[in-house]
Amino acid sequence: MDLLSGKWTMSVINALMSGVLRFGELERAVPGINTRMLARTVKELEERKIISRKPHPTVPPTVEYSLTEKGLALKPVMQALQAWAVANYHRAQAEQS
Amino acid sequence: MDLLSGKWTMSVINALMSGVLRFGELERAVPGINTRMLARTVKELEERKIISRKPHPTVPPTVEYSLTEKGLALKPVMQALQAWAVANYHRAQAEQS
DNA sequence: CGGCATCCTGCAGGATACTG
């Protein structure tokens, strides 16, 4: 599967594993990403039904992103991957849940 | 991790999950790939110590590729991914081990 | 058989400015 293609896809999914985040929060939660890339990534993930977008008609506008069932189902994958990374590179122990 | 970047990386690893394969066999095992891409992919995977290359000084030359310990350790990841894909797209049930 | 060398193209990805 190349659903995981995209330089930022994994990071965004991972960030949302811990819970609901707003656009700006996501941007801060994924260091190095820029507005355009985040927008593009969340759009694709939304189309793929992996995350869901919930706009709030407030002023100023706020939008909340969260994982769908399908997205949450990726948790075992992320964990397996992380376990592998830790075991083989023992680095970055301080991430996610 | 962007070790899984590369359009063919996953497919090649997956193909080698079932056992040792020669260059040509790999090429046939990964439909759609071409010589240059396969060469590039195996080279990168070899550098990352995920697969190992074993040339045989025969005529004509043969080269065998297999997963290293590190590569085999990716099995849980692949399985989790596959389980997810099957559960969410129920397609391609007829692959690997 | 296994794989470099070469040439080519599109699009992923980056920076920055602007708007409802």
Next chain:
DNA sequence: CAGTATCCTGCAGGATGCCG
């Protein structure tokens, strides 16, 4: 705040051809 629009660049990825 949450994006969209614009512009730009490099390199992933595809199609051969050639050689030990």
